[in-house]
Amino acid sequence: MKLSILGCYSATPRALNNTTSQVLEIKNHMFLIDCGEGTQVQLRKHKIKFNRIKHIFISHLHGDHFFGLVGLISTFRLLTRETDLHVYGPKGIKEVVTLQMKLADSWTNYNLYFHELTSKKSELIFEDDKVEVHTIPLKHRIYTNGYLFKEKQGDRKLNISAVEEANINVAYYRKLKQGFDVVNEDGLTIKNDTVTQAGPKPKSYAFCSDTMYKEDIVPIIKNVDVLYHESTFLEQHAHLAGKTKHSTAKEAARIAIQANVDTLLLGHYSTRYDGLNAFKQEAQAVFKNVELTEDGKTFEF
Amino acid sequence: MKLSILGCYSATPRALNNTTSQVLEIKNHMFLIDCGEGTQVQLRKHKIKFNRIKHIFISHLHGDHFFGLVGLISTFRLLTRETDLHVYGPKGIKEVVTLQMKLADSWTNYNLYFHELTSKKSELIFEDDKVEVHTIPLKHRIYTNGYLFKEKQGDRKLNISAVEEANINVAYYRKLKQGFDVVNEDGLTIKNDTVTQAGPKPKSYAFCSDTMYKEDIVPIIKNVDVLYHESTFLEQHAHLAGKTKHSTAKEAARIAIQANVDTLLLGHYSTRYDGLNAFKQEAQAVFKNVELTEDGKTFEF
Numbered sequence: 001m002k003l004s005i006l007g008c009y010s011a012t013p014r015a016l017n018n019t020t021s022q023v024l025e026i027k028n029h030m031f032l033i034d035c036g037e038g039t040q041v042q043l044r045k046h047k048i049k050f051n052r053i054k055h056i057f058i059s060h061l062h063g064d065h066f067f068g069l070v071g072l073i074s075t076f077r078l079l080t081r082e083t084d085l086h087v088y089g090p091k092g093i094k095e096v097v098t099l100q101m102k103l104a105d106s107w108t109n110y111n112l113y114f115h116e117l118t119s120k121k122s123e124l125i126f127e128d129d130k131v132e133v134h135t136i137p138l139k140h141r142i143y144t145n146g147y148l149f150k151e152k153q154g155d156r157k158l159n160i161s162a163v164e165e166a167n168i169n170v171a172y173y174r175k176l177k178q179g180f181d182v183v184n185e186d187g188l189t190i191k192n193d194t195v196t197q198a199g200p201k202p203k204s205y206a207f208c209s210d211t212m213y214k215e216d217i218v219p220i221i222k223n224v225d226v227l228y229h230e231s232t233f234l235e236q237h238a239h240l241a242g243k244t245k246h247s248t249a250k251e252a253a254r255i256a257i258q259a260n261v262d263t264l265l266l267g268h269y270s271t272r273y274d275g276l277n278a279f280k281q282e283a284q285a286v287f288k289n290v291e292l293t294e295d296g297k298t299f300e301f
Numbered sequence: 302m303k304l305s306i307l308g309c310y311s312a313t314p315r316a317l318n319n320t321t322s323q324v325l326e327i328k329n330h331m332f333l334i335d336c337g338e339g340t341q342v343q344l345r346k347h348k349i350k351f352n353r354i355k356h357i358f359i360s361h362l363h364g365d366h367f368f369g370l371v372g373l374i375s376t377f378r379l380l381t382r383e384t385d386l387h388v389y390g391p392k393g394i395k396e397v398v399t400l401q402m403k404l405a406d407s408w409t410n411y412n413l414y415f416h417e418l419t420s421k422k423s424e425l426i427f428e429d430d431k432v433e434v435h436t437i438p439l440k441h442r443i444y445t446n447g448y449l450f451k452e453k454q455g456d457r458k459l460n461i462s463a464v465e466e467a468n469i470n471v472a473y474y475r476k477l478k479q480g481f482d483v484v485n486e487d488g489l490t491i492k493n494d495t496v497t498q499a500g501p502k503p504k505s506y507a508f509c510s511d512t513m514y515k516e517d518i519v520p521i522i523k524n525v526d527v528l529y530h531e532s533t534f535l536e537q538h539a540h541l542a543g544k545t546k547h548s549t550a551k552e553a554a555r556i557a558i559q560a561n562v563d564t565l566l567l568g569h570y571s572t573r574y575d576g577l578n579a580f581k582q583e584a585q586a587v588f589k590n591v592e593l594t595e596d597g598k599t600f601e602f
Contacts, residue, residue, distance in 0.1 A: 011376075011379050012341065012372075012375075012376040012379055012380075013339075013341065013342050013372070014342060014345055015342055015345050015346050037338055037339065037341075037369070037372045038314075038338065038339050038342065040313065040314065040338075041314050041315060041316055041339065044315055044316050045316050061401075061404040061405050062405050062407070063371065063372055063375045063401070063405060063407075067368075067371060067372045067375070067401075068338070070364065070368060071313075071314070071338045071364055071368045074313075074364040074368070075312075075313040078312050078313055079313075090404075092400075092404040093404075095400065096397070096400050096401055096404060099393075099396065099397055099400060100362075100364070100368075100397055103362040103391075103393040103394075103397060103443075104362050104363050104364060104443065105442060105443050106363070106364075141406060142404075142405065142406050
């Protein structure tokens with residue numbers, strides 16, 4: 001699981017600060033999460049192949065999370081993309097993108113599917129044989145979802161010497177990997193766990209931006225490996241966090257500890273602060289394993 | 302008259318190539334012309350004060366000329382702008398900007414006026430005591446206007462020694478500057494041109510992008526000091542220019558020579574070419590005084 005931070009600042013793009021966008025590589029998928037203005041240029045800088053992006057997840061329709069979407073969709077068209085593209089986001093996202101296509105008389109030459117969200121409960125919105133994506137209802141000034149990306153439990157690993165010793169026909173190996181007991185060449189039932197072991201623990205990533213402190217999300221993100229939780233402000237500006245429905249670094253850490261996550265990533269920083277270290281320090285007073293997202297950084301888990 | 306090139310490439314923004322946007326400083330105005338994605342960051346890099354921009358002119362609704370507009374308008378809001386903003390552009394521009402404001406539940410705290418254009422004839426769309434702006438109807442795949450920016454002829458300059466010698470009361474100096482004959486202290490009529498001279502020649506700038514070769518614009522832009530004319534392609538790709546309704550460098554030069562302009566600026570280059578010199582050479586075979594726009598360049602006239 002690899003996470004590339006294309007942008008992690010709030011409000012407006014600046015010469016050296018990009019607004020929210022991330023790419024999550026998980027089980028051969030390349031998921032784009034949020035798409036602030038300039039995201040397509042950030043993708044180029046990260047040398048991410050445009051065609052590998054087949055799913056875009058937009059948390060909400062504030063500009064710093066989606067003003068780069070229409071440009072990216074348009075650039076895909078100019079580059080003669082043929083691959084399908086799926087866009088997940090709040091209701092309205094289809095209208096605003098298609099209106100711009102209509103005005104430009106420039107329709108995509110690839111299939112573009114919108115999956116508009118309206119539910120206030122967590123939903124399964126994408127699933128294949130390896131990965132699930134669920135929404136995480138957040139509380140912000142407008143309708144907003146975070147996203148939970150979960151690997152599925154993979155096949156069990158065969159203990160080859162044990163399997164051979166148990167005299168099991170090769171035809172049953174697939175059933176063993178799927179966790180079933182099987183009958184061997186001698187007609188004996190072989191218990192699955194005597195010849196296999198569990199595959200690697202599935203990884204999970206929760207993206208939570210933008211939101212005020214909201215404990216309701218804890219059950220949804222419980223035990224994830226990595227939690228990105230916005231921390232627009234420090235506690236000294238808790239009143240601004242309340243007013244604008246954002247979180248402080250301390251609040252992000254309080255969510256992390258309750259959800260028992262492995263690693264907390266902070267981001268969506270207000271540019272009012274001189275540096276980022278204070279965010280880390282404030283969070284670490286509550287929860288130890290904190291990392292700062294920064295534009296251009298990548299994390300591997 | 303000062304022109305700052307924020308971006309001069311066609312199609313899509315890249316790490317080092319910005320799409321069309323220019324700032325024209327003329328008679329204390331700061332006019333923003335077109336607004337591709339990333340324009341607000343380019344404005345910051347050029348250290349242009351956001352509040353000085355009160356008028357934005359959008360040529361057409363292709364993304365590389367206007368996808369940065371909604372972000373800029375939104376950033377003005379976040380920076381608590383109070384100054385009025387006027388946006389000129391094709392019909393539809395108001396709907397697409399206001400839809401995004403509605404979805405974000407983020408309305409401007411300053412007055413935002415849209416001036417939607419539909420005419421296929423040149424119109425006077427802005428005028429004050431020093432400057433006029435006219436549309437230049439262009440021919441592209443969708444409805445497109447260029448813009449002609451003209452200084453008005455300023456006051457005549459007094460020849461002070463001649464004025465004093467002619468025994469004219471100071472109360473009449475303003476009338477003299479305005480070009481009137483006046484009566485002196487001795488009751489004699491003094492011919493204006495015996496005591497004044499013309500002020501500096503008013504400057505003019507014509508912005509023509511995007512367009513195929515269109516001789517109809519020549520009378521509108523006749524004798525301008527500076528003509529920016531798009532040159533997306535070189536003659537070797539004239540078939541592409543025809544197909545996409547763009548111009549070649551040679552065609553831009555043919556317009557320049559017919560319109561008898563002082564200086565031709567080229568731009569809106571396709572990124573298929575390795576460098577820009579071939580554009581200049583091709584145009585100079587037809588018209589001598591050619592300059593290349595490049596991102597970050599400024600021209601003073």
